[in-house]
Each structure stands twice: as C-alpha cells, then as structure tokens.
Amino acid sequence: MKHLTETTDNPPAEHRGRPLRSFKDDPLRGAAAVGSRSPAFGMTMLRQAHAALAQVPGTSADQRWAQFDALFDFLESVAPRDEREGMLAVQMFATHNAVMDCYRRAATPGQTCDMLDLHYKYAVKLGTLSLQQHAALDRHRGGGQQKITVEHVTVEAGGQAIVGDVSLAKGNGGPGGDGQRGDAGAGASERSPAQQVRVRQRTRNRR
Incomplete structure (x- = not known):
C-alpha cells in the first residue's frame, strides 16, 4: 500500500x-x-x-x-x-x-x-x-430541477391570486369555447389532478 x-x-x-x-x-x-x-x-x-x-x-x-x-x-x-x-x-x-x-x-x-x-x-x-x-x-x-418559492404576491384591482398547478383545458380556449371554465370547480371530476385549480383568494368584487 x-x-x-x-x-x-x-x-x-x-x-x-x-x-x-x-x-x-x-x-x-x-x-x-x-x-x-x-x-x-x-x-x-x-x-x-x-x-x-x-x-x-x-x-x-x-x-x-x-x-x-x-x-x-x-x-x-x-x-x-x-x-x-x-x-x-x-x-x-x-x-x-x-x-x-x-x-x-x-x-x-x-x-x-x-x-x-x-x-x-x-x-x-x-x-x-x-x-x-x-x-x-x-x-x-435532481436533473437540474429547481424549486421556486413565491414570497410576495400583489393582486391588483379586479384580479385574482391563484395557488396551485395551472394548465389550460383542451378546447378552443376562447371566450365561451370548450376550453374555458366559468368556475374553477366546474367539471373537476373530469379533469386530471394537474388540471384542477385551487383558488385560495379572490378579490371581493369577484365573489
């Protein structure tokens, strides 16, 4: 040795x-x-x-x-x-x-x-x-993956803060099209977990 x-x-x-x-x-x-x-x-x-x-x-x-x-x-x-x-x-x-x-x-x-x-x-x-x-x-x-933590969110008048995974539903995506959902909870059973959106906070004028 x-x-x-x-x-x-x-x-x-x-x-x-x-x-x-x-x-x-x-x-x-x-x-x-x-x-x-x-x-x-x-x-x-x-x-x-x-x-x-x-x-x-x-x-x-x-x-x-x-x-x-x-x-x-x-x-x-x-x-x-x-x-x-x-x-x-x-x-x-x-x-x-x-x-x-x-x-x-x-x-x-x-x-x-x-x-x-x-x-x-x-x-x-x-x-x-x-x-x-x-x-x-x-x-x-980790394959280069990075975790991003949001520490501060500013919501302007008429806007909304969304917390969760957000992805567009399949469809036209335009106003009144199949891809637009009037409510985040509508059709939740038809969506995959990645498509389900949890709304944590909404401004009062949106309630």
Whole structure:
C-alpha cells in the first residue's frame, strides 16, 4: 500500500481488513468508491483526496490511516453514481478539511489580530464553497430541477391570486369555447389532478 501513504506500508492492526485495504488487490473497489468502473480513475481520485488532507506536524502513521478511513467512509455515504459525482465528492471532502485547517490555525496561540482575521475569513469563504458544492451535487442528482418559492404576491384591482398547478383545458380556449371554465370547480371530476385549480383568494368584487 505504499502508493496510498508516505508513512508506512503496513496499516495498524485496527485498520486491517477494511475495504480500502484491498484496493491494491481489487482496484475496482477504489473505482466504485468514486462512482467509476475505471481503476485508474479511482486510484487517481483517492490519491488526490488523500494528498489534500492538511497534515498537522507530528501526525502519526496511525492517524494518517484513520484519515484515509474517514475519507472512504465519507465517499461511501455520498455514494457517487458517476465520475462527475465522484470528483465532486472528493472536492467536498478536501474543502471540508481546508475549512477545519483554517479554524485550527486560528486557534493557535500567540497570533496577531490580523492573522486571526485572515484565518477566519478564509474559513468562511471555504465554508461557502462547501455549501455550493453540496448544492451542486443536489442539482446534478435532481436533473437540474429547481424549486421556486413565491414570497410576495400583489393582486391588483379586479384580479385574482391563484395557488396551485395551472394548465389550460383542451378546447378552443376562447371566450365561451370548450376550453374555458366559468368556475374553477366546474367539471373537476373530469379533469386530471394537474388540471384542477385551487383558488385560495379572490378579490371581493369577484365573489
């Protein structure tokens, strides 16, 4: 496992037998961890993620292996479905570690106010990036669908506010045509759920 760590070829006893230990003999496991079938892609992503871990002076080999275990557990929880999700998951892990390293540096005693301010600013920026990465993964898995929430509606005189799914009924669609309904509730049993309109509010002159 020398290709996965610079500190030791033999993981501590408590880490032996975990799935990531078999990457050398079964590289497809490493690929699956990042949503791929390519062993080369899988090992590249895992190496990059491991290299992005902030190394605190004095980190032991045991701690390095524990960090790699945490990386693999995180990838399993995200369960990337393709290479793009795998790349994003690796970036999410690296960004989180960068955020925590900024906070660690800010907690170091004896720093000036300017240094503290710098560390906290970078932590906030990286934290914002982390949220954007999570949102990007959600959008990718949702097929690009977005939810629009209307927070304020202005109803002019003679108008009406409608809440619900609105679709035109089949027909002429003109005044008096088959496509026009005089009442939102008329013929509701003949409409599909998507065609049914629920009127929440009407102005008094429409009642």
